[in-house]
Amino acid sequence: MSFESIAELYELSRAIARAFEVVKLLKKRAEKHIVEGVPPKRQYVRFRVAAGGKVIDLTEKQVAALLVLSRTEGAEVLNAIARSTGLNSKLALGLALQLKAMGLVNLIITPQRKIVMLTPLGQEVAKKVEEMVTETAFPPEEGELI
């Protein structure tokens, strides 16, 4: 066996030993952070948006989450969405999973941190929702000068 192959075996064994040790530790830590998403109850459809060749019904919590995401360049930590929508982490995760099932967001999940990112369809929907909300909140006045 050459010196090079012995050195490589040594490196490989160190990599495996460290990887196993860290995976064991991370899995142990993850047990303390298991949060199962529960969709918020009493949700009513408030918005209907046509995007990506289909009609999408959205509840006010879903709209709130999309607005938060569209105003933070399309990505946000789940905790920030929970704060903005007034939900706890369990319900916020449930909401994010609902949006994921609708194809509007992607979720990157680690035990301690969760990131929610808008998909291209989600960006389109968020933009339309933003316009609808702005129109409702600030309707154009009659006889307004342009």
Added chain:
Amino acid sequence: MKLTVDDKMYELDWKEAAVLLVLRLVDWHALTLSDVELVAGNYNRAVQLVERLVKMGFLKEFKVRKLRIYALTELGERAADEVRRKAEEAGLWKAGLLP
């Protein structure tokens, strides 16, 4: 260690190989920078390590405010599988040792 992935040769040190393996082995397939620190030993080394792996195309970075999360790219998955194959071939990958 030398790795050949898609007919291209890469040279990784053992900590870089360990990060690829950890990402392949954890059920959630993503790591924060502080998770990488556990492999690297310290913050600066962890930053260097992920930067190099991202540059090689093995990791993708998701950045939100100060939080950075790393996941394997498809190339990274193949590289991690290659490390595992090498380990199995050398008899270093024992099922009993798996966490």
